[in-house]
Amino acid sequence: MDQRAPIPFNRHLTFWALACLGCAADLWSKxxxxxxxxxxxxxxxxxxxxxxxxxxxxxxxxxxxxxxxxVWVFASCATAAAVAIPVWLFVFGAARDRGLTIALGCILGGVIGNLYDRLGLPGLQWANWDSARSGTVHAVRDFVLIARRWPPQGQFDVWPNFNVADSLLVCGAIALFLISWRRPDRPPTPESAVAS
Structure with a gap:
């Protein structure tokens, strides 16, 4: 890939739109x-x-x-990722790859959605959830429940609860895995990078 080719404007638009819409959907649903x-x-x-x-x-x-x-270890890692992802894409030029831009846009939306919770910004208080604790909740808000009964009349197996941000992170990670297996037939030219 020609690192000198300019990053198309539609890559910025795609990345930031996915990150903002994903984060907004996560925070609204929570x-x-x-x-x-x-x-x-x-x-x-x-x-x-x-x-x-x-x-x-x-x-x-x-x-x-x-x-x-x-929680603070994960909040620190999320903050580092929220800075590193746009830098890698737009300073180091990884955004020339459309698939990578889409996957990382989804991931950034999920990272910021869960970071918001870890920083205690929703304002939840532990006293409303656990009478033995006090102070502000610094934890991710989850709400999607998936369960199955196995055998049919037996006990429930419950998947850990999750949220929209978690879904964005998992889908983005799967996309990155699939992208890593991609083998282009020929290196793209600057003209094809701009066109795609």
Whole structure:
């Protein structure tokens, strides 16, 4: 890839639009779900009985709840990623690749959505969730519940609750994996980079 070719304007538009829309969808959906009285009362709102619905939870860890209690480590990593991704794309020129730009736009939207929660910006208080704790909640707000009963009359297996930001992060990571397997037939020219 010719590193001297200018980065097309549509790459900036694509990246920032995906990041902003993804983050907005995440924050709006969290705000909406965490304002529902039945969910705040710890009820489950089933969309498909026994399989998919909504249930509120707070995650002080990372993906699948790993690393519970290390909220500031994850917040620091998210801050570094929020700076590094645009720099890599637009300063070092990785944005010449459309697929990479799309995947990283989704990832940045998810990173910022969850970072907002880790910084305690929603203003939730622990006293409303756990009577043994006090202070501001610095945890990711999750609400999507996926469960299955196995065997059919047995106990539920529940997937860890997640949110829109988590979905963006996972889809972006899968896209990056698939992009890494891509083998172009020939190196792109500056003209093809601008056209795509």
């Amino acid at each position: 705000h909406y779900m965490f304002s529902q009285p039945d969910l705040l009362a710890h009820d489950i709102r089933w969309m498909w009985e026994g399989h998919a619905g909504f249930q509120l939870s707070l995650n002080e860890g990372a993906l699948f709840g790993m690393g519970q209690g290390n």
